[in-house]
Amino acid sequence: MRGEEHDLNQAAYRKLEADINKEYPYGRFVGIVGGQIVADAGDFDELHSFLRKEGTDPRNAFIVQAGHQYPESAVIFVIETMS
Amino acid sequence: MTPDPSEQKNPYEGNPSRAWIRIRLEAFNGSKVELKLIADTGAPFAFVVSSEVLGQCNQGDGPHANTNFGILEGAWFRLALPELGLTQKLFGYASDDVVTSTKLNRADFDGLAGLPLLRLLEYGGNAEEFWIRKVSETITQVSWRNSRTG
Numbered sequence: 091m092r093g094e095e096h097d098l099n100q101a102a103y104r105k106l107e108a109d110i111n112k113e114y115p116y117g118r119f120v121g122i123v124g125g126q127i128v129a130d131a132g133d134f135d136e137l138h139s140f141l142r143k144e145g146t147d148p149r150n151a152f153i154v155q156a157g158h159q160y161p162e163s164a165v166i167f168v169i170e171t172m173s
Numbered sequence: 174m175t176p177d178p179s180e181q182k183n184p185y186e187g188n189p190s191r192a193w194i195r196i197r198l199e200a201f202n203g204s205k206v207e208l209k210l211i212a213d214t215g216a217p218f219a220f221v222v223s224s225e226v227l228g229q230c231n232q233g234d235g236p237h238a239n240t241n242f243g244i245l246e247g248a249w250f251r252l253a254l255p256e257l258g259l260t261q262k263l264f265g266y267a268s269d270d271v272v273t274s275t276k277l278n279r280a281d282f283d284g285l286a287g288l289p290l291l292r293l294l295e296y297g298g299n300a301e302e303f304w305i306r307k308v309s310e311t312i313t314q315v316s317w318r319n320s321r322t323g
Binding site: 092096099100103104134138148149150151152153154155158160161162163164165166167168169170171 | 191201211217221231232242249278285
């Protein structure tokens with residue numbers, strides 16, 4: 091589990107998801123840090139560079155692509171659960 | 174005869190038999206991690222790997238997903254499969270419970286590959302093997318033309 095920063099950003103993303111999909115062009119990369127959108131870029135590496143310049147390790151930033159559907163829940167059928 | 178690197182033909186393995194593919198991810202330090210994943214065209218995730226692989230290869234955090242295996246941690250990864258035309262970043266997931274279940278099927282399985290990854294390639298199978306190969310130039314051009322014409 092990734093901790094408080096992830097939980098904060100995950101909650102912020104689910105609140106902002108509709109706005110992100112409406113306000114940013116399809117496919118644009120959006121970075122969320124501390125529960126807020128801090129950067130956007132047309133290219134993944136460009137967003138990484140920007141985050142580094144701002145002193146954020148991009149591995150800890152929450153990154154989504156506008157218009158992309160990230161499943162909130164799903165069932166995996168091909169293998170069996172342990173319990 | 175040297176096998177064509179732009180194609181994988183993998184005999185079904187495991188108990189019960191599973192289709193599988195081999196992929197490489199680029200670690201954050203630039204090294205490569207090779208993984209053998211069960212191919213599951215019904216899975217809505219590009220792939221599911223272990224938390225250890227996530228720690229090595231994570232390129233950015235992302236939304237998690239709730240499943241019958243518990244929470245899958247979402248993250249950005251970079252594919253390192255130039256022979257198959259795949260060197261881009263891709264959103265995938267990590268779950269040790271999923272990986273453990275694949276290993277019950279066969280010890281050297283490292284997780285699952287789902288439709289979002291498989292559809293970046295051509296894939297198929299017959300009675301003996303499952304195959305993937307680089308998308309042909311013709312198909313790429315037709316797909317591009319279709320996407321332009323709507």
